[in-house]
Amino acid sequence: MESGRRDSAIARLKAAVGDAHVLTVAADLSPYCTDWRGRYHGEALCLVKPGSVAELVQVVHVCNEAGIPMVPQGGNTGLCGGATPRNGRCEVLVNLSRLDRIRALDREGASITAEAGCTLSGVQQAAHEAGLLFPLSLASEGSCQIGGNLSTNAGGVHVLRYGNARDQVLGLEVVLPDGRLWNGLRALRKDNTGYDLKQLFVGAEGTLGFVTAAVLKLSPLPEETALAWVALDSPKDCIDLLRALQAAAGEVLNAFELVGRAALSLVLKHIPDARDPLPVASPWYVLIELAGGAAGLAGRLESVLATLLERGLVRNAVIAQDLAQTKALWGLREHISEAQRIEGFSVKHDISVPVAAIPQFIATTGSQLDAALPGVRVIVFGHAGDGNLHYNLSFEDASDNARLIADARTASALVHEAVIRLGGSISAEHGIGQLKRDLLGTCKSEVELDMMRAIKRAFDPRGLMNPGKVLPEPAD
Numbered sequence: 001m002e003s004g005r006r007d008s009a010i011a012r013l014k015a016a017v018g019d020a021h022v023l024t025v026a027a028d029l030s031p032y033c034t035d036w037r038g039r040y041h042g043e044a045l046c047l048v049k050p051g052s053v054a055e056l057v058q059v060v061h062v063c064n065e066a067g068i069p070m071v072p073q074g075g076n077t078g079l080c081g082g083a084t085p086r087n088g089r090c091e092v093l094v095n096l097s098r099l100d101r102i103r104a105l106d107r108e109g110a111s112i113t114a115e116a117g118c119t120l121s122g123v124q125q126a127a128h129e130a131g132l133l134f135p136l137s138l139a140s141e142g143s144c145q146i147g148g149n150l151s152t153n154a155g156g157v158h159v160l161r162y163g164n165a166r167d168q169v170l171g172l173e174v175v176l177p178d179g180r181l182w183n184g185l186r187a188l189r190k191d192n193t194g195y196d197l198k199q200l201f202v203g204a205e206g207t208l209g210f211v212t213a214a215v216l217k218l219s220p221l222p223e224e225t226a227l228a229w230v231a232l233d234s235p236k237d238c239i240d241l242l243r244a245l246q247a248a249a250g251e252v253l254n255a256f257e258l259v260g261r262a263a264l265s266l267v268l269k270h271i272p273d274a275r276d277p278l279p280v281a282s283p284w285y286v287l288i289e290l291a292g293g294a295a296g297l298a299g300r301l302e303s304v305l306a307t308l309l310e311r312g313l314v315r316n317a318v319i320a321q322d323l324a325q326t327k328a329l330w331g332l333r334e335h336i337s338e339a340q341r342i343e344g345f346s347v348k349h350d351i352s353v354p355v356a357a358i359p360q361f362i363a364t365t366g367s368q369l370d371a372a373l374p375g376v377r378v379i380v381f382g383h384a385g386d387g388n389l390h391y392n393l394s395f396e397d398a399s400d401n402a403r404l405i406a407d408a409r410t411a412s413a414l415v416h417e418a419v420i421r422l423g424g425s426i427s428a429e430h431g432i433g434q435l436k437r438d439l440l441g442t443c444k445s446e447v448e449l450d451m452m453r454a455i456k457r458a459f460d461p462r463g464l465m466n467p468g469k470v471l472p473e474p475a476d
Contacts (some may be wrong), residue, residue, distance in 0.1 A: 072206035074148030080433030116147025155429030256385030
């Protein structure tokens with residue numbers, strides 16, 4: 001871009017949002033141009049922080065008229081480079097963190113209207129103060145933002161009971177790529193008047209427009225919870241335990257998280273005050289949470305686990321007795337990603353397979369990887385109740401990771417091929433972003449890709465919204 005057009009655009013952006021909310025110095029831009037994992041480092045013409053939807057509309061008009069690509073960004077906690085600008089592309093990074101108001105809370109209708117820059121924990125807290133629950137829950141909930149949660153269709157630990165982010169959405173407000181504002185902030189539970197437009201933007205990773213606010217469903221606040229850390233021999237025992245709990249607990253089964261011993265070991269190694277809850281190590285663990293209005297959930301959970309212990313399905317178990325123990329047990333699960341980051345390089349996968357296929361996937365893929373990369377350490381953890389595993393590879397000796405870096409593409413191809421054979425997905429909850437963009441063709445047919453590209457052209461004919469993300473280039 002020639003300097004005159006660039007300077008004119010920056011001046012107009014400053015006029016729209018104020019000088020203090022347009023960053024142009026490289027040192028100031030750097031934290032926003034790097035993703036959470038430190039894998040992607042981009043460049044931006046500038047960073048703009050609109051303080052209202054009206055200001056965002058002006059920003060979009062400026063960029064649209066100047067033909068400047070826009071990269072939406074929230075809390076910058078994404079794991080696939082979806083909110084990171086590319087190098088040398090003269091893109092404007094539009095951070096929505098100043099759009100952080102709770103606009104409305106309807107107790108009778110059990111809904112909350114939140115702007116895109118509200119943190120997930122802020123929405124949870126507002127719901128809690130009203131005696132209700134917003135069930136989406138992620139390890140990054142203190143810093144991730146609602147706009148990003150919806151744009152990536154975030155999952156988390158309660159998908160088993162409540163569904164993904166898209167299942168929490170009643171209505172959206174969106175600034176379209178041409179600067180028009182769509183007000184779809186409806187709180188209706190049933191609205192069968194044509195295409196469900198809001199769902200096009202959920203999971204689109206900012207490639208179709210800016211999600212600026214959402215009407216979100218709230219649920220009853222559980223009166224009681226019970227949490228257990230359970231030791232198991234195998235992934236098959238994990239699935240058998242899940243079926244037994246579903247039969248015994250029904251809808252009060254709130255979370256069912258699988259943790260491999262290697263994942264737990266990293267937490268014990270790197271996270272201060274982390275402690276092994278059980279005296280003897282096991283190869284696999286499950287964190288189980290029951291939540292509901294019925295009294296005696298802890299006793300109910302204890303009774304089920306005692307029966308399964310007698311049957312030999314469970315090795316050992318501990319049930320949290322107070323809030324401190326509950327936080328400590330959840331911390332073992334929630335700090336796995338941070339412990340991995342401290343440990344160093346790893347090849348990460350966010351995959352899903354049919355729940356019943358989890359044992360087969362773990363066994364066969366682990367054997368194939370060990371044959372291809374002898375000694376590779378497989379870190380497995382995730383939401384076994386809905387089939388979503390985080391399946392990450394590294395070597396215990398960091399000096400061996402050079403071999404893994406060289407073979408990362410081959411290793412990932414092996415993992416993804418195994419997933420696809422089982423009818424699974426290469427991206428369960430983290431999105432596509434830059435990381436998996438070129439892999440989309442391995443799991444989507446040309447018909448599907450053509451439909452997705454047609455939707456992109458309909459909303460963004462000039463290709464200005466978050467270019468280079470999600471959709472691969474068409475084959476020649």
